[in-house]
Amino acid sequence: MDFLEKTIQRAKSDIKTIVLPESNDIRIIKAASIILEKGVANIVLIGNRSSIEMTAGDIDVSKARIVDPLDSELYEGFVGYFYELRKSKGISIMQAREIMKDPLYFGAMMVKRGEADGMVAGAVNSTANTLRPALQILKTAPGTRLVSSFFVMVVPDCGYGSNGTFIYADCGIVENPTAEEMAEIAIASAKSFRTFVQDEPRVAMLSYSTYGSAKSPLTEKVVRAVKIAREKAPDLILDGELQVDAAIVPSVAKHKAPGSCVNGNANVLIFPDLNSGNIAYKLTQRLARAEAYGPITQGMAKPVNDLSRGCSAEDVVGVVAITAVQAQSI
Numbered sequence: 001m002d003f004l005e006k007t008i009q010r011a012k013s014d015i016k017t018i019v020l021p022e023s024n025d026i027r028i029i030k031a032a033s034i035i036l037e038k039g040v041a042n043i044v045l046i047g048n049r050s051s052i053e054m055t056a057g058d059i060d061v062s063k064a065r066i067v068d069p070l071d072s073e074l075y076e077g078f079v080g081y082f083y084e085l086r087k088s089k090g091i092s093i094m095q096a097r098e099i100m101k102d103p104l105y106f107g108a109m110m111v112k113r114g115e116a117d118g119m120v121a122g123a124v125n126s127t128a129n130t131l132r133p134a135l136q137i138l139k140t141a142p143g144t145r146l147v148s149s150f151f152v153m154v155v156p157d158c159g160y161g162s163n164g165t166f167i168y169a170d171c172g173i174v175e176n177p178t179a180e181e182m183a184e185i186a187i188a189s190a191k192s193f194r195t196f197v198q199d200e201p202r203v204a205m206l207s208y209s210t211y212g213s214a215k216s217p218l219t220e221k222v223v224r225a226v227k228i229a230r231e232k233a234p235d236l237i238l239d240g241e242l243q244v245d246a247a248i249v250p251s252v253a254k255h256k257a258p259g260s261c262v263n264g265n266a267n268v269l270i271f272p273d274l275n276s277g278n279i280a281y282k283l284t285q286r287l288a289r290a291e292a293y294g295p296i297t298q299g300m301a302k303p304v305n306d307l308s309r310g311c312s313a314e315d316v317v318g319v320v321a322i323t324a325v326q327a328q329s330i
């Protein structure tokens with residue numbers, strides 16, 4: 001059973017409710033039907049019932065809860081809550097009324113107010129538009145200051161990592177993290193690894209240098225990040241700065257990083273910036289024919305995940321299952 005099949009089975013073991021606010025897209029409608037038929041999650045579609053049914057055609061979405069912000073009994077309460085939440089930022093009550101008509105904002109508020117457990121969007125909206133309502137309404141999880149992202153990488157016929165499975169972070173959101181932010185990403189990614197892979201995380205803070213083989217502001221940032229992460233999470237198996245071969249190949253680690261607690265068995269790879277992270281995941285995906293699941297957000301109080309605008313209905317099903325499993329761990 002592959003990673004996605006395992007994730008779907010886990011989602012089905014404790015059914016969560018996921019909001020899909022882009023109900024005018026046929027891929028979302030198809031995905032909702034599949035999810036409901038398979039029992040992966042309960043689904044809330046946001047929009048006008050007649051328009052949704054017209055888009056659906058012969059596709060059965062009768063088991064979905066359909067909520068239209070314009071005639072929902074939740075609307076007035078959501079407007080008031082959003083106004084109180086954002087009035088210090090200059091939002092007026094009239095602006096709150098307009099904003100809460102937006103399905104993305106209404107969906108995030110449903111999650112905030114306990115009407116749903118998570119939200120998935122991005123099939124027709126940009127990442128910025130998808131995540132902005134979540135950041136404004138849900139904010140970060142307790143004890144977390146940063147929202148970041150990760151990919152689950154499953155490499156076939158690979159003896160490294162956790163039977164070929166890794167988490168790469170951050171590959172999608174934080175462009176040039178400070179040392180403090182890199183430490184936050186490492187700690188959050190270790191937690192995500194436990195949640196999704198259900199194995200002990202072994203975290204490598206990556207650089208072009210191993211244990212001081214080179215010195216520059218770039219390598220010093222990683223050294224500081226390691227120190228901060230160890231202070232915040234002393235029980236975590238974490239090491240750096242490490243070149244990637246010293247991080248994942250035990251025989252190389254023996255020579256380049258003797259005594260490393262990771263010992264060449266890293267399964268969580270933390271990149272020093274978005275350039276290196278994004279390049280690495282795409283190279284792994286294409287050259288090693290790896291499965292790449294993400295970007296998955298981490299650090300929010302409740303899960304909201306972003307779809308690629310080129311996604312298929314099957315991709316949406318997978319991201320909903322992932323979001324449901326995240327919700328189970330909160």
